[in-house]
Amino acid sequence: MLELGQFPLFSLLILPVLLIVLFSDQIFYHKKPSPSQSSSSHLPKSYPIIGSFFALHKHRDHLLTWVSDILRASPTSTFILHKPLGNRIILTANPANVEHILKTQFPNYTKGRGHCTTLEGLLGHGIFNVDGDEWKFQRQIASHEFNTKSLRKFIENVVDMELSDRLIPILSDSAKNCAVLDLQDILKRFATDNICKVAFGYDPAWLSPSLPGAQFAASFEEAVQICSQRLRANFPFVWKIERFLNIGSERNFRKAVSVVRECARTLVGHKKKELQENPCLPESNLDLLSRFLRAGHIDEQFVTDIVISFILAGRDTTSVALTWFFWLLSKNPIVEDKILKEIRKNNKDSESEHSSFEEARHMAYTHASLCESMR
Ligand code: HEM
Known part of the structure; x- marks a missing residue:
């Protein structure tokens, strides 16, 4: 049931960070091959104009495993992957490089215009899609909220309810009836319900015994998948033409994003009204959106973008981490x-x-x- 060959959008965004964790020798507990032992046969060849197109195409369905192999084979745990038409991706599992990029010289390593344009339709100007002062500002307000006791309490209550009212009954019933469950799907529903409640105070109720469809969750999923395809595209001009002509997956993207954004806009409207009517609601009852609104960030576009980024941050990460956890336990x-x-x-x-x-x-x-x- 595990779609191990695919990796969600968030994994693409944090790949360098995940790779350091996966491959650093301090943590891996076995000796790393010396440069002479490393096999350069795993490293893809690059040609003028097309770069490593053939290798990229061949490994398109298991990119994560392939990239992992490349990094293991590289003597410096770093590799420049040449995409067609001169685009490059720097892959690294070298702790010194990761520290340099994410810490020491962080301001030099912006996401860049290309990356931001690719994700703008879904993420707008949310934290995962901005650089510089805009990023810093959102990071500060997010850090502040996540350090409050009241938000922790709110999250605890949300997760507790989702566990006892939904996840545990579904698992217990399935165990009683010896039924087979797609755990990856169940955990994605579990994570989506939780993060929507924490971010928006909205319950998609995606994890219900009948495993229903939910328009918001399904549209979010589709938009994320298409963004992920865009990021992986060997010839990005193709999706840009499709977007211009409003055809193919870009047409679906437009529809999915409009559902997500429309739903978000409605929720922001409801929240504003709710806060006006009940200005004294205790902090421990407030979702993230209400907190941002109450702190004076009332611009609809701004709060919607922030909250959509949080849904992305919390959904795939949590469900994928739990899926791997149970898969490893079974082994x-x-x-x-x-x-x-x-x-x-x-x-x-x-x-x-x-x-x-x-x-x-x-x-x-x-x-x-x-x-x-x-x-
Ligand atoms: C197992 C679960 C999770 C994992 C493995 C994970 C992993 C990460 C990683 C590696 C980063 C750094 C990304 C970078 O520097 O580019 C990050 C950043 C972040 N994560 Fe998570 N995360 C998880 C759950 C969550 C949840 C539940 C939330 C919120 C509800 C969240 C919100 C954020 C935010 C706001 C950032 C900061 C982004 C930035 O500063 O640009 N994460 N996460």
């Missing part, structure tokens, strides 16, 4: 056993059947297993 029954023991020990003294967020914080082994699977 490592000893770890599964230890986690179950820790949960049972923890729950012995607890009144509730499920662990609370506070109790989960003390489960060192489970925490380490989650970190390990993300690594």
